Amino acid sequence: MAQAAAQATIGSSEFDRDTAVVQRAPGVYDARLSEGWTIIQAVNGGYLLAVLGRALGEALPHPDPFTITAHYLTASTPGPAEIRTETVRTGRTMSTGTATLVQRAEDGSDVERIRVTAHYGDLGALTDEVRTTAKPPAMPPYEQCLGANDGPGASVIPGSSAITDRLDLRLDPATAGWAVGSPSGNGDMRAWFGLADGRDHDPLSLLLAVDALPPTAFELGVLGWVPTVELTVHVRCRPAPGPLRVAISTRNLAGGFLEEDAEVWDSEDRLVAQSRQLARVLQV
Template sequence: MALATHRTSEFDRDTAVTRRAPGVYDAHLSAGWTIIQAVNGGYLLALMGRALGDALPHPDPMSVTAHYLTASVPGPAVIRTEVVRTGRTMSTGTATLVQFAEDGSEVERLRVLAAYGDLGALPDDVRTTAKPPAIPPYEHCLGTDSAPGGRPAIPGSTAIAERLALRLDPATAGWAVGAPSGKGEMRAWFGLADGREPDPLSLLLTVDALPPTAFEMGLSGWVPTVELTAHIRRRPAPGPLRVAITTRNLAGGFLEEDAEVWDSEDRLVAQSRQLARAVLQG
């Protein structure tokens, strides 16, 4: 697969923002990153990260927290940013994304608080007990073209699936054939379908791009994100990523998803936790 440059990548085109005035950006939410009727939360996080990266003096997202207030839809949007604080090594900002109702009134979709820094300037010292997830080789994992007879191994593919090079660990893909394990786990190899290499901005998409763990717990339907916090720990090396997501507690119709993202050099490059609402079906 030919590698896409940042200039030709669909991800970069679809997360582009245009500065209209200081702190105000025009954006277009692409229908190519939708799940069911809503725009994917990780794509939205990356879009907000793009605007904040322009507004803040430091280059890399390090901690980004988003509250999803209403479901975003494809079409025009406005992002407003505010610089809260700037320091020597880190800067902090906020951003809101709004769309417009038929009567012209504003509808706020999400609100973000983020800290930016320079990942390339961090010390190399690593002291960790974290280990990369045990995932079978890429060719032994399941993609949308993996099922015999041409039937997709991951049914109900949505627009975003066409833009991802996603290969699920068979041990966490039982839901795709009607046999969920009952465990709140999801693991996969991850990349962008056009071959664009990962970077700190695309990691904001990665942490929220796998099927929800609720599927493997025997539930079906939409699992909208309420709040998502992502920590970007390092600039990832080129090559496919490995993503592991776990849920330990589903109660009251809500669940948490804890994600780890590992690069091709076995380094933990991103972590996230989100609170999501589960549709209790199945």
């Protein structure tokens, strides 16, 4: 598999540095949102969820997100941010918490960007039993999929594409027609997914993975910014080392909104995360 030659150690990668939080007071954490995770007009929603997820992982007694739901209230911008967490309930196997991400406006007022509710637990304590009818997405091998240098990609639409340099993303050619002006008309997007520095995946990077592919709206022939309104992620187990496969689909674009359902599969053919989001479609 044509991944980065050396696997970065979790804790020393760009993703870890850019999602780092520092506790300033009980339940309050400082963060700096990196411009390296911007796309088109704003900071990527999956990256933002990972930042909030890290803060909750430090605030709650359990380490791993089981389910996390975010409502995106206003567009976040690169720079300082404050995360305010609250522990709602603590149990033996799960704990529940909330978090808000706030940034300072030019007039000095605080602007709430995101509000999150999450259940945390220990993925390592779950049983190995699996009963499922779900199947990994049918995709060409990594080497036969398309990377950022294989076509115009994000340059098709105006704005930042900095996030593409942070990712090792290879699109299934069947879902990349939008990049050459020939969208399929199907609301599907599939890709091999990794971090550019080779960092192995963990639950926090799964929060990024569900929202890091080009929007399914592109394959419907609608180019532009597709900001997330609400995103819920279910993390099912810790991913095995190696690349992930991400499959996203939408069945209904109506009234300027669409839903996206995502599945994330690891190198051992396990379904490691699922998500659904509602997003606006703002054409260019």
